[in-house]
Amino acid sequence: MIHxxxxxxxxxxxxxxxxxxxxxxxxxxxxxxxxxxPFSGGFSVFAGLDPLLDAIENFxxxxxxxxxxxxxxxxxxxxxxxxxxxxxxxxxxxxxxxSIVFPDEPLIRVHAPMIEAxxxxxxxxxxxxxxxxxxxxxxxxxxxxxxxxIMEFGLRRAQGPDGALSASRAAFIGGAKGTSNALAARIxxxxxxxxxxxxxxxxxxxxxxAFSAYADIYPDSSVFLIDTYNTLESxxxxxxxxxxxxxxxxxxxxxxxxxGDIQYLSTEVRKALDREGLTKAxxxxxxxxxxxxxxxxxxxxxxxxxxxxxxxxVTGGNESSFTGVYKLAERTTASGTTEPTMKLSDNPAKxxxxxxxxxxxxxxxxxxxxxxVLTLGSEHxxxxxxxxxxxxxxxxxxxxxxxxxxxPLLAPVMRNGARVNPxxxxxxxQKRVRSGLSRFDKSYLRILNPHVYKVSLSETLKDLKLAxxxxxxx
Numbered sequence: 001m002i003h004x005x006x007x008x009x010x011x012x013x014x015x016x017x018x019x020x021x022x023x024x025x026x027x028x029x030x031x032x033x034x035x036x037x038p039f040s041g042g043f044s045v046f047a048g049l050d051p052l053l054d055a056i057e058n059f060x061x062x063x064x065x066x067x068x069x070x071x072x073x074x075x076x077x078x079x080x081x082x083x084x085x086x087x088x089x090x091x092x093x094x095x096x097x098x099s100i101v102f103p104d105e106p107l108i109r110v111h112a113p114m115i116e117a118x119x120x121x122x123x124x125x126x127x128x129x130x131x132x133x134x135x136x137x138x139x140x141x142x143x144x145x146x147x148x149x150i151m152e153f154g155l156r157r158a159q160g161p162d163g164a165l166s167a168s169r170a171a172f173i174g175g176a177k178g179t180s181n182a183l184a185a186r187i188x189x190x191x192x193x194x195x196x197x198x199x200x201x202x203x204x205x206x207x208x209x210a211f212s213a214y215a216d217i218y219p220d221s222s223v224f225l226i227d228t229y230n231t232l233e234s235x236x237x238x239x240x241x242x243x244x245x246x247x248x249x250x251x252x253x254x255x256x257x258x259x260g261d262i263q264y265l266s267t268e269v270r271k272a273l274d275r276e277g278l279t280k281a282x283x284x285x286x287x288x289x290x291x292x293x294x295x296x297x298x299x300x301x302x303x304x305x306x307x308x309x310x311x312x313x314v315t316g317g318n319e320s321s322f323t324g325v326y327k328l329a330e331r332t333t334a335s336g337t338t339e340p341t342m343k344l345s346d347n348p349a350k351x352x353x354x355x356x357x358x359x360x361x362x363x364x365x366x367x368x369x370x371x372x373v374l375t376l377g378s379e380h381x382x383x384x385x386x387x388x389x390x391x392x393x394x395x396x397x398x399x400x401x402x403x404x405x406x407x408p409l410l411a412p413v414m415r416n417g418a419r420v421n422p423x424x425x426x427x428x429x430q431k432r433v434r435s436g437l438s439r440f441d442k443s444y445l446r447i448l449n450p451h452v453y454k455v456s457l458s459e460t461l462k463d464l465k466l467a468x469x470x471x472x473x474x
Contacts, residue, residue, distance in 0.1 A: 001051065003058045007088055013069070016115040017079040021311050025113045026332035029356050032108035032124055033327075034101075035349060038319040039291075043449025046107050047170045048131030049097035050423040053414055055123055058089050072195055083099045088116050092414035095359070097424065098135075098173055098432035099409065100440065102455045104392055105359045105372055107324075109410055114331075121326045129164070129322040131170035136322075137291075137313055138174025139433055144295035144447055149306040151193045152179040153286060154314025173429050176313075177306075188426055195223040195256045195284065202228060203208075207238035215242050215253070219469045222246065223284055224256040231257065231265055232272075240276050247278060254282035254380055256308070258440035262287070263302050270303035284308055290317060295447050300405065327352045342468045348393045353457065354464055359409055362403035369439045370401060371454035372409075376461055381406040389456035395466060399454070 019025045037044050055234025061083045069075050069083070084363050098202075101107055108124065110117050142150055152171040158164035168184030178191035185192035204210035210225045224242065226235030236255065243253045255273075257265050262285050266372060274283045286308035294307060311317070329352070340355035356377040362370045373381065373389050381387065383405050391397035413420050424455075443451035457465065 001055055001058070002123065003055070003060060004065055005059045005061045005083070005119055006068070006260055007059075007126075007277045008119050012118040012121060012216040015075060016118055019114045019118075019120055020079055020082060021076075023334075025115050027338070028109040028112065028114045028117050028328060028332065028382075029330035030112075030117050030121070030353070031106040031329045031357070032110070032128060032324060033104055033106050034129075034132075034322060034324040036103055036323055038136055038316065038322055039140060040448075041136065041140060042444040042446060042453060043136075043139075043437070044101050044132060044322075045135040045174055046095050046099045046101045046132055047097060047173045047429075048127040048129075048166075049094055049108075049413070050429075051125045051131075051166075051169070052124060053092070053419050054423070055127065055415065056092075056120055057419060059086075059088055059120065059123065061086050082115070086116075086119070087417055088414075089417040090116055090414070091412060091416070093410040094413045095409045096411075096432060098429040098436065100433070101132075102372055102453055104353065104455055105374055106329075106357055106410060109329075109356070110326075120131055123328055125324050127166075129324040131166055131173075132324065133316045133319065133322040134167045134170035134314060135174035135433070137316055137319075138171045138176050139288075139437065140173030140291045140447060141294060141309055141313060143305070143437070144291035145307055146298050148294075148298070148304070149210060150176045151284070151306060152176045152181070152313055153308045153310035155179075155181045156311075157311040158314040164314065169426065171313055172426050173433060175308075175433060186373065190426065195227050195254075197227045198225060198258075199350040199474035201225060207235055208241055211238050212245075215246055215251075217236070218414065219246060219251045221251065222251075223256050223257045223282075225258060226269075227259045227265075231260060236269055236272055236436055240278065241276050243273075243281055243352065244276065252280050252282075253278075254305070256284040256286065257306075259287045262293075262304075263297055263300055266297075266302045266304050280304060286310065288312065291447050292405055308324055329354060330356050340464065340468075342465065344468070351393075351469075353392065353461065354468055355461070357461065358408050361407045361409055363399060363405040363407070363439070365404045367405075367439060368441060369453075369458055370403065371399075373406075373456050373458055374461055375458040376464070377417065379458055379460060381458075388459060389454075390459065390462040392455065392457050395462055399456070420455075 047343045093109040168179040168181045169188045172190045178193035201210045215222045224239040239255045282305040284306040288313045289309045290348045342354035343352040345351045360373045386402040388400045
């Protein structure tokens with residue numbers, strides 16, 4: 001875990017010195033939100049909150065950090081003295097980790113003096129963006145597999161050691177059953193899983209000898225990799241021979257396919273295992289799997305029990321990053337009053353929503369989610385009251401709805417720089433993802449061409465935004 005507060009962009013420190021010199025280290029509020037779903041999807045999963053809070057609690061400048069900064073020749077003694085006792089002292093509000101989230105709504109709200117808020121920006125986005133990307137990817141893979149058994153196999157392809165550990169954590173949150181990464185399993189309490197490598201098979205004179213040796217050592221957890229030489233002609237035959245001996249001892253086993261036509265091979269393997277009375281033997285597949293490939297195999301009834309997913313899971317595959325940003329929403333003036341702020345842009349998608357905000361999830365009578373609504377923090381949405389809500393970028397689009405239930409999503413998670421609650425168990429967060437997804441219509445969860453879920457503004461927030469834009473005629 002990163003503890004050095006040098007884990008920030010240099011300009012945050014140069015700005016920080018400027019805020020200090022100009023007596024502008026005043027209270028501020030920043031929003032963390034993202035602009036679009038990754039993978040052209042219809043939902044995202046919020047992940048990384050617990051490790052983020054741990055990191056913020058311990059974020060400090062060491063003597064070595066300060067010495068390095070001093071040698072840069074940019075920073076004066078007063079600012080270095082300030083940094084020597086730096087610790088985050090603010091408040092943080094956030095959605096629960098594992099929440100299903102949507103573009104433009106604050107996932108995290110940071111209340112802190114300007115320098116503190118600036119220094120933690122890089123840390124916040126680094127942790128939240130990566131883990132949310134991987135948790136979202138895994139949730140999509142889980143849905144594509146029809147809630148099948150997913151093993152995260154990505155250690156060797158992950159983006160460095162921390163990327164591997166963080167990806168294992170996020171993948172479990174998103175729905176993976178376990179990880180091949182032993183250290184991640186130890187740190188995060190994730191089930192450790194694995195089969196064998198081709199090198200094991202190649203170290204013996206033949207496949208049956210290799211499988212037999214493995215079964216002798218691990219009779220309760222044998223999964224034989226059968227594609228080292230010839231999947232159906234030699235690998236499968238050897239697995240059946242050894243599997244029968246295990247079955248006589250009351251033990252079950254599995255086989256793994258790591259190459260070739262997975263649809264064809266898994267079907268032929270299943271037929272052969274069943275013919276030999278090994279109906280309980282399982283089939284695991286791997287090899288550059290994506291949610292699209294998995295969904296196709298499931299739809300074509302490929303007889304697969306477990307999916308080993310590595311590269312495309314822990315790296316994000318065709319999506320390199322989550323589009324999370326960190327933007328000022330409220331500042332304190334020299335007179336001590338607070339005022340909302342808004343970033344304007346020629347690109348409407350990059351124009352932010354001003355002020356301190358809350359996010360409400362509105363539900364239908366049957367408990368399904370209807371829409372998310374951004375309000376000012378002082379607003380409340382009472383259930384049963386029909387209110388009008390507005391498109392965040394087009395005030396001519398709106399809808400009216402009386403929510404059977406309205407749930408506020410942002411709650412305090414840090415006060416005075418300390419966590420409000422202890423870390424949650426990963427299993428609890430994983431269950432939150434699963435139960436959260438169940439409250440959305442399947443049209444929002446489609447792998448391809450999902451329906452767009454509504455994220456709207458309250459009338460009060462819409463009017464405030466229009467005032468910033470210089471429009472009061474609506």
